[in-house]
Amino acid sequence: MKTLIIVSHPEIDNSQxxxxxxxxxxxxGVLWHHIEGLEKIDVLKEQKLLTEADRIIFQxxxxxxxxxxxxxxxxxxxxxxxxxxxxxxxxxEGKEFGLVVTTGLPLKDFKxxxxxNFSLDELxxxxxxxxxxxxxxxxxxxxxxxxxxxxxxxxxALLVDYQRYLKQEMPDTxxxxxxxxxxxxxxxxxxxxxxxxxxxEMILTSFTERIEELNQLNETLxxxxxxxxx
Numbered sequence: 001m002k003t004l005i006i007v008s009h010p011e012i013d014n015s016q017x018x019x020x021x022x023x024x025x026x027x028x029g030v031l032w033h034h035i036e037g038l039e040k041i042d043v044l045k046e047q048k049l050l051t052e053a054d055r056i057i058f059q060x061x062x063x064x065x066x067x068x069x070x071x072x073x074x075x076x077x078x079x080x081x082x083x084x085x086x087x088x089x090x091x092x093e094g095k096e097f098g099l100v101v102t103t104g105l106p107l108k109d110f111k112x113x114x115x116x117n118f119s120l121d122e123l124x125x126x127x128x129x130x131x132x133x134x135x136x137x138x139x140x141x142x143x144x145x146x147x148x149x150x151x152x153x154x155x156x157a158l159l160v161d162y163q164r165y166l167k168q169e170m171p172d173t174x175x176x177x178x179x180x181x182x183x184x185x186x187x188x189x190x191x192x193x194x195x196x197x198x199x200x201e202m203i204l205t206s207f208t209e210r211i212e213e214l215n216q217l218n219e220t221l222x223x224x225x226x227x228x229x230x
Contacts, residue, residue, distance in 0.1 A: 003166045004053035005100075007034045008060040008071035017102050017147040021059070024159045030166055036070040046078045051091050056136070057166070058127060059100035065116075065123045079130060090135045097131035098139040098165060099124055107145045139170060 168180040
């Protein structure tokens, strides 16, 4: 899977959140594409990047209930009518579209009756409408609120969830999570020393055993359910 992250932030070098996410995005098959860092927007080149990706993610901080102006400029130039749906041609059809939105306010403020009075889902409707017009598969929003207040352990958990959002097969089911974690653990042994490899093998073995236990438990529950119905 090829994932393209369209990142919009006018002062990205000063953003602790974006720097953290940038490090987390350094995975095989993931392209970090900071649009404010481009010397110029080459429309054909940008459209080619989109068509070559399997999953396209817009990532930005929330600026007045929308994105920074850099993303709007990029959209107006790159996401033309002819490219999105002109002549009944849909070059982005079937591709997945996601949104990673960072906020300075807690998520509890984004709901009816709270201080912002609108949910992030409602505020992000224009972006999802574009994806819908292009016949893309729209993923749930990945919100990140008040990153600088997070403890290190919470940040590490966020990092794993972010990496899953970039590469994991969707929908976000338990089975797809298991496959992603197993694949990540298997990839670790290439550049590790002998001691670390042994630890990784132990983790992978334990993880696999837990999956088997869970599968057995699910089978048992299904049998119990069938008996109850009978």
